[in-house]
Amino acid sequence: MARRDSIRARVDRLELPFDEFGVDPYGISKKHLAFAYEVLGFLYRRYFSVECRGIENVPARGRAMLVGNHSGGIPIDGMMVIASMFYAMDPPRLAQGMVEKFINRFPVASLWSNRTGQFTGLPEHAVRLLEEDRLLMVFPEGARGTAKLWSERYSLVDFGTGFMRLALRTRTPIVPFGFLGGGDAVPTVLNAYALGKLVGVPYVPVTPYGLALPLPVKLEIEYGTPMRFEGDGSEDDEVIVGYVDEVKRRIAEMLDRGRRLRRGEPA
């Protein structure tokens, strides 16, 4: 299915309001998307040979929030989720991540993240995009999630609660996903926080072979059935935390099952 039409033709099928210059109101550009998907396509199909399950759980249209775990010290998890929404869905969808603030300070990274719809993780951005029925990708573990070491690769750290309030406020269904293999692709043994501070990022992950370049291991993404919660986002923290825990539990279950399958144990 994915190979039948070229990348450019798939970009044309993205249901976004592009203008005569191939740019949408947020500055997302067809030209930049096509180039990015070319690179992501190679990583998705060849390098990591990503296995994607439950894609039918992602709504074809309308607002939705993909919520999952961080896996790996560099954002290959987000990139592969974006790739799966483009290559495994029909018609393709653009997943828009909520990016760490430091990215925008770097030349090139700032340009490419903005031209491909990966905006700074501000609540204003999230609400606006969801109200325009776009597909948001959220990692509620935040930067703490990418800091997981190899030994912690199947664990989940604390979830932020902001995503749940935003989902309630905008009445957005949450599609939970579990991401496996990122910890094997980037086996972080330690995070260099001092070095990170020096170059302007939260930390720099270090692997047994030094640089955090990902190894070509198999990655897996499982999308679960959409979850809807009652409320308007103004609920007390304990209600919100309860909802967040439900999402976290679903993701933990998917990770558990996937981990046993990975080891060849019965699910």
Add this chain to the structure above:
Amino acid sequence: MRVLIPGIAGGIGRRLAETLQRAGHDVAGVDIRPWGDVPAGIEFHRVDIRKRAAEDVFRRQRPEVVIHMATVTSLMVRGEERSRINLGGTRAVFEHCRAYGVEHAIFVGRHTFYGAAPDSPLFHTEDEPPLALHTFPELADLVAADLYAATALWRQPALTTSVLRVCYSLGPTGQGTLATFLRGRRVPILIGYDPLFQFLHDDDVVRAIALTVEKRPRGIYNVAGPQPLPLSTVVRETGRTVVPLPEFLVKLALGRAGLPRLPPGALSHIQYPVVVDASAFRKATGFEHVFDEGATLRAYREAFPPPNPGR
């Protein structure tokens, strides 16, 4: 209605004056800049808005509507004089509005009020405070003038005040910050950055202000029309050449070799976007732009073809 326009001799001011006159209004204006060829029926006084002679115009004309456009950017006036014009002038306008019973005051401000910073959101709404003033101090007096004008909303309840934060104008007048920046053959861009620019055709800016006169919306409104575009697209589609340079070279090169002049703080505005949400204005006035982003760029290109098209 009797309309007085401080700052009438600018590109937008002149067109606005003619538009309002055609619509049947009595139009007068003051400006320190000359206007050689004032159309018949428009009353023009070449005076400083802060001087006694400007107050005399208020007293004689007794305007019902005042459209304050007599503010300047760092591209036009440098140093302390700019802040004296922007703040002293705005204060004088609102004092005269009170003294001479003006019904409606329109402050024509700029969308750059919100500032450009790496963590600022796209599509600012009117309730947001200005950001990143420390990186671009030359903007501070315009921000202060905007906020000062807004205080009229509670200080002068009898006066209907509309504060407009208008995005860049572009088109046949060739005036305005963006138009000036694009004037040369080559336009510098910081390597690795390509912020969105939001602009409105000169005639649409005039239309938006004329509609504000008609509808009298009270409050603060962002004014914009078509969707924004990346700076590199704006440069190319106006027939210019993009010159990607690292930051230190841009600082050195500005004002030389056909490149535009900018204060150093303005670099953040070619690094990060200032984009506004203008839905409140559309709702309050029914404003719709006539020229989309492509038509606006082509209009500018036609009026100002790139100088010596070498390649």
